[in-house]
């Protein structure tokens with residue numbers, strides 16, 4: 001469609017959860033007209049993040065249905081609004097977890113818009129006009145251009161998808177907590193979608209990287225395939241004790257309740273435990289575990305648009321890729337089940353444009 005056309009409301013076909021069972025099935029809905037600052041996107045690929053399970057299954061008690069999840073979106077620009085100059089039809093672009101913010105608060109004014117109190121989530125939220133947001137397991141999205149990033153030329157679109165959440169989620173805290181310098185010793189707890197990007201990004205920053213996993217099953221892959229320098233099974237008390245005090249940081253990606261003390265013990269002086277997992281129960285630790293070592297526990301929430309662009313550029317520059325299994329939309333429910341039972345190496349990406357979204361086989 002012509003650049004600047006803004007009058008047509010379009011129908012999208014997504015795959016939506018209807019209730020907390022979290023089963024996705026075809027769902028038609030209308031997208032807003034392409035406003036002057038909007039980009040209309042045909043979705044090509046969308047990664048499956050564990051957050052999509054948390055949201056679809058109402059793990060946090062805040063889910064709204066019908067809900068089309070998906071927030072690692074890569075697509076092709078179909079139409080741009082009259083005031084959009086950064087993108088044009090045919091560009092390959094990405095969208096992550098956030099699609100709106102107030103533009104006036106301190107986080108917004110300091111390129112930390114993901115921390116805006118009025119941020120709009122790409123799904124399971126509403127726009128200021130009351131229309132529900134729907135995510136990337138869908139034929140199309142209309143997104144404010146501020147929240148759209150260009151996928152670097154030469155980067156495969158399916159490869160780029162996991163960088164838009166898993167990648168930037170690790171890149172952002174490493175940068176913000178001054179943990180991007182070479183030579184640091186990092187730990188990645190939980191080798192899943194976010195964790196495997198943690199290993200790859202930290203290695204590309206020049207860190208010595210230890211994977212801390214719930215079992216020994218991923219040892220070979222972590223060291224031989226992903227390039228980790230060391231591997232600890234958290235169940236191996238002797239190995240955990242031998243590694244005490246050796247790490248500058250641990251990126252904790254576990255999506256379920258777990259003790260923090262075994263991982264605080266791995267940190268040396270001033271070490272940081274960065275909690276990433278979305279866990280709806282209190283986590284606990286004994287305060288001396290922090291004091292004796294001046295350690296800190298921090299959180300971090302995805303990354304800004306600027307950081308998403310930096311992550312993409314960093315990955316392009318360093319040759320960092322995601323390790324993915326590409327599936328069709330008809331497989332999305334099996335993929336969600338396999339993700340939940342820790343059976344994916346390491347991110348599912350749905351080939352949305354190559355799928356029959358109406359649900360026929």
Ligand SMILES: NC(=O)C1=CN([C@@H]2O[C@H](COP(=O)(O)OP(=O)(O)OC[C@H]3O[C@@H](n4cnc5c(N)ncnc54)[C@H](OP(=O)(O)O)[C@@H]3O)[C@@H](O)[C@H]2O)C=CC1
Nearest residue numbers: 050051190191192193194213214255256276277278301302
């Ligand atoms: N803070 C933020 O901005 C973001 C948060 N998230 C959240 O991070 C978490 C991880 O997401 P993602 O990487 O996609 O998830 P994955 O399921 O891909 O990976 C999680 C990994 O944690 C380990 N794990 C899983 N279940 C358990 C358990 N019960 N106990 C101990 N370890 C477990 C497994 O690794 P192993 O086999 O090595 O033990 C698993 O591979 C989720 O809660 C997600 O919502 C995601 C993106 C951004």
Ligand SMILES: O=C/C=C/c1ccc(O)c(O)c1
Nearest residue numbers: 049051060097165278301302
């Ligand atoms: O995938 C990214 C989402 C992270 C997230 C962080 C906090 C929270 O309450 C969520 O629902 C999701």
Ligand SMILES: [Zn+2]
Nearest residue numbers: 049051165166
């Ligand atoms: Zn995510």
Ligand SMILES: [Zn+2]
Nearest residue numbers: 102105108116
């Ligand atoms: Zn704001």
